[in-house]
Amino acid sequence: MSPRRRDAEGTATARAGRRAELLAVAAEVFASRGYSATTVREVADAAGILGGSLYYHFDSKESMADEILSTFLDDMWTSYDRVLAAGLGARETLAAVVAESFRCIDAHRPAVVLYQNESKHLATSPRFAYLLDSHRRFEEMWLGLLERGVREGVLRADLDRPLVYRFIRDTVWVAAGWYRPGGRLTAGEIAKQYLAMVLEGIQAHPPTP
Amino acid sequence: MSPRRRDAEGTATARAGRRAELLAVAAEVFASRGYSATTVREVADAAGILGGSLYYHFDSKESMADEILSTFLDDMWTSYDRVLAAGLGARETLAAVVAESFRCIDAHRPAVVLYQNESKHLATSPRFAYLLDSHRRFEEMWLGLLERGVREGVLRADLDRPLVYRFIRDTVWVAAGWYRPGGRLTAGEIAKQYLAMVLEGIQAHPPTP
DNA sequence: CATTCTTTCTAACAACTGTTTGGTAGAGTA
DNA sequence: TACTCTACCAAACAGTTGTTAGAAAGAATG
Incomplete structure (x- = not known):
């Protein structure tokens, strides 16, 4: 590593660090006020800087949303792929995927909120085509997992599969809307209880005689 | 009824009818493109009219959202109150409330989507204070219902109550995001399966020997 | 027919939007 | 010290926004 190269790397990472900072701020504002209701000046x-100064770091407001969303989705799919490659049973895979989802909510809360609220509108732009890809991949994963669960006898067969898919998908991700890191319940605890509800239901089990 | 009064009523209802038409259109556009991303010209x-012409019927863009949301909420609470006053058991009440919710989604889909996506932001304005009231009332109703369910022995006691509340609330209403009237499943069928999932879970029940 | 009333159009407005340009303070380097 | 580079500011830009005022088309009414 020549000193020249170390400098270049140093400034590059410093720059990337500032980008990450600004993106974190942007994600927070986008999530709380809504993407299109948010101005770059906000x-x-x-x-703590002026509106125009953002354009030193980013091409456009859209590119901020782009980077926020793709960073989150990359991390999510990396986690998912690791889980799916572990060769677990359907039930254990389902549990692991749900747990990973809540870890993602914990780590990328504003990005998840942004994704939930705006992905449908943003996806109409070709720039955000990867949102549709991710959506399809998501659906494919869940439908496959549910079918496997039924085949393995661990999931009910009397429910409409696409409906169950939407049920689980929505159930998990909307939690980003109210979840607060450092709140009463940790992401792990929420994941556990959600899993219990989804799998066993909230009904009291009649005592087996 | 004097002819004079009949005329006045006639034009009044005609005017109200046109308002309702325009509100239905506005709700659809707000729901599909997002409230703040939607322009009054859109x-x-x-x-089929020009932007400025809307202001003959409405004070502002905000007042359209206001009327859309309050109409929906009024209908919803009228239904809920009827159910709650019926004196049913906790389990039956829960089932009826869920069913009513899906009927509301069926009847007011764009309004529900608008409510889901924008109520959090709109509620910061004093004009939309009733959104917070509704939210509180909603929470109160569900927490009470869940507690009663546990007391009556029909609901599990080992789950975090506020978490179950959010779980049910979100689970039910996000369906407005993908539900399409006249689709493969009716609102009633979806309600039935949702109830089955929430109450009994999606797990296969081991055959009782 | 003339008149009134309802609804829409035309044409603008001020404020705000995302974005660009050129300048500048300050740290790092030689 | 002189130079360079990074990160920001200051000020503007063109387009869009919600909104308004006055005119006009057309139906209803007398």
Whole structure:
């Protein structure tokens, strides 16, 4: 590593660090006020700089959303792929995927909220085509997992599969809307209880005589 | 009824009818493109008139959202109150409330989507204070219902009550995001399966020997 | 027919939007 | 010290936004 190269790397990582900071701020503002209701001046305000200064770091407001969402989705799918490759049974895979989802909510809360609220509108732009890809992949994964669960005898066969898919998908991700890191319940505890509800239901089990 | 009064009523209802038409259009556009991303010109376009013409019927863009949301909430609470006053057991009440919710989604889909996506942001304005009231009332109703369910022995006692509340609330209402009237499943069928999932879980029940 | 009333159009407005340009303070380097 | 580079500011830009005022088309009414 020549000193020249170390410098270049140093400034590059410093720059990337600042980008990450600004993106974190932007994600927070986007999530709380809504993407299109948020002005770049509001994002800049929250970051302590002026509106135009954001354009030193980013091409456009859209590119901020782009980077926020793709970073989150990359991390999510990396986690998912690891789980899916572990060769677990359907029930254990399902549990692990749900747990990973809540870990993602914990780690990327504003990005998840942004994804939930705006992905449908953003996806109409070709730039955000990867949102549709992710959506399809998501559906494929869950439908496959549910079918496997039924085949393995661990999931009920009398329910409409696409409906169960939407049920689980929505159930898990909307939690980003109210979840607060450092709150009463940890992401892990929430995941556990959610799993219990989804798998066993909230009904009291009649005592087996 | 004097002819004079009949005329006045006639024009009044005609006017109200036109308002309702325009509100239905506005709700659809708000729901599909997002409230703040929607321009009044887009709403007017969808209604076949020009942007400024909307202001003959409505004070502002905000007042359209206001009327859309309050109409929906009024209908919803009327239904809920009827159910709650019926004096049913906790389990039956829960089932009826869920069913009513899906009927509301069926009848007010765009309004529900609007409510889901924007109520959090809109509620910061004093004009939309009733959204917070509704939210509180909703929480109160569900927490009470869940507690009663546990007391009556029909619901599990080992789950975190506020978590179960959010679980049910979110689970039910997000369906507005993908539900399409006239689709493969009716609102009633979806309600039935949702209830089955929430109450009994999606896990296969081991055959009782 | 003339008149009134309802609904829409035309044409603008001020404010705000995302974005660009050129300048500048300050740290790092030689 | 002189130079360079990074990160920001200051000020503007063109387009869009919600909204308004006055005119006009057309139906209803007398």
